[in-house]
Amino acid sequence: MIEGKDYWIKVKEESLLMRFLGWIQFWNPDWMKRYAVTVFRTIYWPKDMSRDKPDLLAHECQHIQDLKKYHVWYLFSYAFALPAFWTFRAHWERRGYEHQLKAWAKAYPGADTKYMEDFMVRNFCTSTYLWMWPNEGAVRKWAQETIRKHEKS
Numbered sequence: 736m737i738e739g740k741d742y743w744i745k746v747k748e749e750s751l752l753m754r755f756l757g758w759i760q761f762w763n764p765d766w767m768k769r770y771a772v773t774v775f776r777t778i779y780w781p782k783d784m785s786r787d788k789p790d791l792l793a794h795e796c797q798h799i800q801d802l803k804k805y806h807v808w809y810l811f812s813y814a815f816a817l818p819a820f821w822t823f824r825a826h827w828e829r830r831g832y833e834h835q836l837k838a839w840a841k842a843y844p845g846a847d848t849k850y851m852e853d854f855m856v857r858n859f860c861t862s863t864y865l866w867m868w869p870n871e872g873a874v875r876k877w878a879q880e881t882i883r884k885h886e887k888s
Contacts, residue, residue: 742799744786747772747779762862773798790838794831801827825859825868832858833881840885852878 747753747767752774757767772779773795780786802809812823832855839851855878859868868874 741803742773742776742778742796744778744780746782748782750779753779762865765863771795775799775802790835793834793838797831797834798827801830822865822867824864828859828864828867829877836878836881837885840882844886848879848882851882 753767753772756772760766763770768781768783771781771784771791771794776799778792778795778799809827813827815823836851836855852875855874856871858864859874860866860871
């Protein structure tokens with residue numbers, strides 16, 4: 736276990752809760768291996784995923800900050816993940832993914848944004864997160880605007 740100021744990082748595969756959630760998420764077979772997950776102040780990190788991902792850690796810490804600020808509303812609205820035009824979960828994930836887009840924009844200023852746009856579309860518009868924002872054009876536009884905003888800052 737790794738401790739930060741406001742969080743703990745635990746190995747995802749060693750958690751009974753994470754193994755159970757991975758088992759019931761038949762729509763996302765990569766869930767256990769490719770995604771960090773935050774529950775309250777614990778970040779569950781896949782054992783084979785590099786820990787050298789400050790952008791992903793910032794994403795997960797945003798979820799912790801949102802929980803601290805919005806409490807029960809965050810928990811209830813994040814859990815409401817039924818496919819829709821735009822879910823509450825999409826709101827919270829946008830806040831987290833903005834940190835990843837910011838890091839990408841800083842590392843690769845002026846680069847073609849298609850790679851990160853595709854990454855965002857896979858996460859927002861597919862079964863990965865239960866179609867939390869199934870409007871590919873809107874997701875691409877948001878990703879482009881977010882990257883450009885952070886390239887300039």
